Amino acid sequence: MVSTATKIGTFDFDNCLMNAAGVYCMTREELADIDASAAGSFVTKTGTLNARAGNPEPRYVDTSLGSINSMGLPNHGFQYYLDFVTELQNTPNSKNHFLSLVGMSEEETHTILKAVQDSDYQGLVELNLSCPNVPGKPQIAYDFETTEKLLKDIFAYFTKPLGVKLPPYFDIAHFDRAAAVFNQFPLAFVNCINSIGNGLVIEDETVVIKPKHGFGGIGGDYIKPTALANVHAFYQRLNPTIPIIGTGGVKTGRDAFEHILCGASMVQLGTVLHQEGPAVFERITNELKAIMTEKGYESLDDFRGKLQYLD
Numbered sequence: 660m661v662s663t664a665t666k667i668g669t670f671d672f673d674n675c676l677m678n679a680a681g682v683y684c685m686t687r688e689e690l691a692d693i694d695a696s697a698a699g700s701f702v703t704k705t706g707t708l709n710a711r712a713g714n715p716e717p718r719y720v721d722t723s724l725g726s727i728n729s730m731g732l733p734n735h736g737f738q739y740y741l742d743f744v745t746e747l748q749n750t751p752n753s754k755n756h757f758l759s760l761v762g763m764s765e766e767e768t769h770t771i772l773k774a775v776q777d778s779d780y781q782g783l784v785e786l787n788l789s790c791p792n793v794p795g796k797p798q799i800a801y802d803f804e805t806t807e808k809l810l811k812d813i814f815a816y817f818t819k820p821l822g823v824k825l826p827p828y829f830d831i832a833h834f835d836r837a838a839a840v841f842n843q844f845p846l847a848f849v850n851c852i853n854s855i856g857n858g859l860v861i862e863d864e865t866v867v868i869k870p871k872h873g874f875g876g877i878g879g880d881y882i883k884p885t886a887l888a889n890v891h892a893f894y895q896r897l898n899p900t901i902p903i904i905g906t907g908g909v910k911t912g913r914d915a916f917e918h919i920l921c922g923a924s925m926v927q928l929g930t931v932l933h934q935e936g937p938a939v940f941e942r943i944t945n946e947l948k949a950i951m952t953e954k955g956y957e958s959l960d961d962f963r964g965k966l967q968y969l970d
């Protein structure tokens with residue numbers, strides 16, 4: 660029997676496919692729809708200390724090759740998502756879930772994580788170090804010193820399973836530097852990649868989204884090669900105890916297969932989930948299983964990280 664089951668640390672998942680944070684995860688109703696689908700898990704919209712309305716609309720647009728967004732972190736506040744994942748965790752046969760979080764300042768991030776530490780939630784936490792769309796706030800993970808200090812401060816009190824959502828890096832020196840930072844900490848996972856920040860899409864003579872004069876995070880087909888490179892670069896560099904979640908440009912079983920070949924233990928769907936809805940999980944799972952069957956692979960372990968080189 661071909662299986663797409665996977666593990667992140669001690670957490671088991673029947674399927675390696677799930678949503679990417681930001682897509683189909685703003686409300687309990689959307690999250691419940693993902694939970695009821697063929698997805699192996701869900702991650703919540705990144706929750707901040709207080710609820711946020713986000714940036715003015717239009718703030719998300721699909722294009723023929725993907726998407727651009729500048730949502731600006733709209734969310735119901737972290738407690739809304741913490742309550743929901745805690746409620747589900749206490750339901751018999753519940754899937755395991757990911758709670759995505761970040762503060763609007765370091766202090767807020769600590770306030771949120773201390774509340775999670777003191778809560779009954781026992782699941783996975785994803786710290787979003789890579790939101791590209793809040794005016795005046797650079798992506799945290801592009802500043803290695805700030806990132807190192809933040810993680811050091813967090814792991815001084817936080818003992819629950821915590822991973823990080825990373826922006827794409829584009830230089831080998833940055834892969835080396837970033838991995839040297841992340842290898843110092845007992846991370847539950849790293850997730851590569853968030854959208855490619857601050858792209859620009861134009862129709863006729865005008866930008867297509869309103870915030871930041873049209874600048875926004877790019878997803879979909881445009882970003883698959885960058886996502887694969889980041890997954891594989893971290894697979895080559897991180898301690899083998901840190902699993903990798905692959906996100907970016909997945910719209911077919913073949914794309915998911917490539918992420919796993921590069922080293923991903925779990926694969927997230929963003930733009931394609933926005934375009935097709937939760938039924939996409941069944942389609943892509945079936946496509947991935949068909950490829951595995953054709954190649955004689957029974958589990959992800961049979962090919963994870965086994966990308967072949969030309970020398």
Ligand code: RRO
Pocket residue numbers: 681705728729730731732733787789790791792793853854876877
């Ligand atoms: O809400 C957003 O604008 C957003 C976030 Br927090 C993120 O991490 N990535 C993204 O593309 N958009």
